[in-house]
Amino acid sequence: MATLNLRQIEKHFADNAIIKGVDLTIRHGEFIALVGPSGCGKSTLLRMIAGLESVSGGDILLDGEVINDLPPQERNMAMVFQNYALYPHMTVAENLGFSLKMQGAAKDEIARQVAQAAAxxxxxxxxARRPSQLSGGQRQRVAMGRAILRHPRLFLFDEPLSNLDAKLRVELRSEIKSLHQRLDATMIYVTHDQVEAMTMADRIVVLKDGNIEQVGTPLELYDRPNNAFVASFIGSPAMNLFSGRLEQNGWVTTDDGVRLPVAQAPRQAIGQRVLYGVRPQHFVLQQADSLSARVDVVEPTGSETQIVFDIGAQKATALFHSRIAVRTGETLGLLPDPHQAHLFDAETGLRLN
Structure with a gap:
């Protein structure tokens, strides 16, 4: 078992608060992704869990035991870094079996486990190769294999795929997810790439400025973001946000006079300044009362068409799961699906509907 509890965790560097009272429970066997913009504290939080950074306040509990003062080597956690951290003078086999050798395992047992992990x-x-003779993807596989052979209570990943090309990232993403399912292990995965988080994690923790903004399954965060920050961070392409006022008739009128439909407008917010959110996938073409959208950029991918356009004075993005015959400078009739509209308080950013 490996259940991790973070209780009011804080981290300060001088007078600068990096982590501000984080509470989080990670259950045995979960794959948790920590996401957020650069500087939000996600890697610092991971390093505190690993014991590579001290805790300024609060407690880290592993299976009920406070491990704040336990050195990294006694926490039985394996960490995979973005720079691989392999021993350059050792072969792949020696890198894989190093932790077993340090534990005093017999040579034949090391060979057996190394062969199994390598397969x-x-x-x-x-x-028989050394790290300098491997590609980036191969080095990352070695780093993952070395982590597996430690037989840790927790696997910690710090942006392990960020140095790889797009094709390799997709391949290794699947391998890490498959490993998680086979090992029934608890994994915490830090990434700046929310697509990685959406496709891999059981739950996602969204961080901003050292605070947790929302914790939930990928679909919970996508369908019901708690606030405008989570709404704009989760989803690719990002959600479009328009500033305006919620009118009595249930429409939102933007600052430059564009009217946007809402299926169920909260009565308590009538007359209030709001942020109107619509995902690029939720625009429909040539509807009654459609908006006049001037096409700025067309990005066809074969199976999809992404269009950047102007509505009033604001740029927005629409994504269609088909080929759209349109050119830059032309005008399209578009309308957000009112049943997919998100409303947020313009001042606090909190969800209203």
Whole structure:
């Protein structure tokens, strides 16, 4: 078992508060992704869990035991970094078996476990090579294999795929998810790429300025973001946000006079300044009362068409799961699906509907 509890965790560097009273429970076997913009504290939080950074306040509990003062080597956690952290003078086999050797395991047992991990990760033909003879993706596989052979209570990943090209990222994303399912392990994964988080995690923790903004499954965060920050951060392309006022008739009138429909407008917010959110996938073409949208950029991908356009004085993005025959400078009739509209308080950013 490996259940982790963070209770009012704080981290300060001099007078600068990096982590501000974080509470979080990670259950055994969960895959948790920590996401947020650069500087939000996600890597610092991971390093505190690993014991690489001290805790300024609060407690970290692993299976009920406070481990704040436990050194990293006694926490039985394996960490995979974005820069691989392999021993350059060792072969792949030696890198994989290093932790077992340090534990005093017999040579034949080390060889057996190394062979098993190498077969799982497609590293068998590479066992005699050194890290300098490997590609980035192969090095990351070795780092993952070394973590597996530590048999840790927790796996910690710090942006492990950020140095790889797009194709390799997709491949290793699937491998990490598959490993999680096979090992039934608890994994905490830091990434700046919310697509990685959406496709891999059981739950996502969204951080901003050292605070947790929302915790939930990928679909919970996508469908019901708690605030405008989460709404704009989760989802690719990002949600469009328009500033305006909620009118009596249930429409939102933007600051430059554009009218946007809402299916169920909260009565208590009538007359209030709001942020109107609509995801790019939730625009429909050529509807009655449609908006006049001047096309700025067309980005066809084959199966989809992404269009950047102007509505009033604001740029917005629409994504269609089909090919749209339109050119830059032309005008489209578009309308947000009113049943998919999100309303947020313009001042606090909190969800209203």
């Amino acid at each position: 799982t990760l497609g590293l068998t033909p590479l066992l």
